[in-house]
Amino acid sequence: MVTSIKGGEKAIDASHRIVAKRRRGDPNVARLSVEQIREQLSLAVDRVMNEGSLYDPTLAALAIKQSEGDLIEAIYLLRAYRSTIPRFGFTKPLDTAAMLVRRRISTTHKDIPGGQFLGPTYDYTHRLLDFSLMQDEEDEDGLPVQAVEQGGSLTLRHDAGFLNRTDLVEDELPADDRPVADLTREPMNFPSSRDQRLQNLVRGDEGFLMGLCYSTMRGYGRNHPYVAxxxxxxxxxxxxxxxxxxxxxxxxxxxxxxxxxxxxxGKPDIPPHYTRGYGLLFGHCERKALSVAVVDRALRGAEFGEEKRYPSQDEEFVLSHSDSVAASGLVQHLKLPHYVDFQAEQQLLKQLREDYNKRARRAASKEHDHD
Incomplete structure (x- = not known):
């Protein structure tokens, strides 16, 4: 129950002014522009776009600035804005096989058709603070990566090596004419469809999903993956x-x-084989894409006759608790006034204690009479 309050407008207005002052920070330091956030904090922008369900880097950067870098608040702002936008049409499914690739890897084969392209990644960096970034001047390290050198002009087929040409891996699900679910307009249903689940996971909190993915790899789900x-x-x-x-x-x-x-x-009547997990997200967000794919596969366990034993396999648990905006709203509402709730609970507690004391006195009286 969220308790609403009346009055206090002056205090709220003053709080808003204090927030604006804190957001600005030291006036002797140059103001941070939306363009700087969009171009130099791109991974944060990509996360906000995914969980905010709106592809607009500039608005995502504005939300990050407005929220002082609180990404969950920024996601909330972007979703609220998205709800005001009229819908005028539907795009066709993305053809990711025609992607202009900036980065592409596979962990199942060293040599894959089209080659591996490391592209931009922190996978091979030393986790040491780079104090040269504290300098204001541009240096050679800031030069843009050449797309052509990284395979940016290549169109590469999906999956690695021979796996797609054997029966070792389950077939891709064929396209059908069913309308695609839209969680921005329709609530989640249980049991859920895979398109609902994937949308929910893309909108879900990255840390929560990564924790679930980690749990499956540690034995709580029999779900150790390979990145095809x-x-x-x-x-x-x-x-x-x-x-x-x-x-x-x-x-x-x-x-x-x-x-x-x-x-x-698999099931007794089906030979052992590889099954698939999948994740497709806005921007460059490999950690979350991998987490989505692994959790997607965990939630498909019933298709393959797997017993539902762990949190990552329970769709109601995963899909009902992965949304950072919903979670933040319920957690943060605890900071709102709960005077009436607390007083009612105190009265209930007082009555329970009186009942307890009466029972204790009767029990002591009976024991005394018995002696």
Whole structure:
């Protein structure tokens, strides 16, 4: 129960002014611009876009600035804004096989068709503070990565090596004509469909999902994955305009796609094979894409006759608790006034204690009479 209050407008206005002053910080330090956040804090921007369900780097950067870097608050701001935007059409499914690749790796094979492209990654960096970043001057390390050298102009087929050409891995699910679920307009249903689950996971809190992924790898889910392919790059967005009978490209967006494979003993009537997990997210967010793919596979356990024993396999637990905005709202409402609730609870507690004391006195009286 969220308790509403009346009055206190002056105090609230004063709080807003204090927040604005704290956000600005020392006036002798240059103001941080939205453009700087968008261009130099791109990984934070990508996370806010994913969990805010809106691809707009500039608005995500504005939300980060407005929230003083509190990403959950920024996600909340972006979702609130998204709810005010009219919908005028539906784009076609993204063709990630036609992605202009900036980064692409596979952990199942060293040599894969098209090659491996390390691209931008922190995977091989030393976790040491780089004090040269405290300097204001630009240096050679700030030069942009050349897309052509990193394979940015290549179109690479999915998955690695021979796996797609054997029956070792389950087939990709065929496309169908069912309407795709939209969690921004419709509530989650249980049992859920996979498209609902994947949307929920993309909108879910990265830390929560990473913890669930970690739990499966430590034995709470029998779900150790291999990364068949991780790719990051740009894909075209196409809009179908039925009035003129044309499909029109309306731009490109950056995405990260992760495909995992998992050894599955399976049902008694099906031979052991590899099954799939999948994650597709805005921007460059490999850690979350991998977490989404692993949790996606964990939630598919019923398809393969696996017993539901662990949190990562329970769709109601995972999907009902992964949303950072919902979680933050319920947790932070505890800071609002609960005077009436607390007084009612105190009265209940007082009555319970009186009942307890009466029972204790009766019990002591009976024991005394028995003696």
């Amino acid at each position: 392919e991780m790719r990051h790059g740009d894909v075209s967005v196409t809009l179908d305009i039925p009035e003129i009978g044309l499909e029109v490209g309306i731009g490109t967006i950056g995405v990260t796609e992760c495909r995992t494979i998992h050894l599955t003993v």
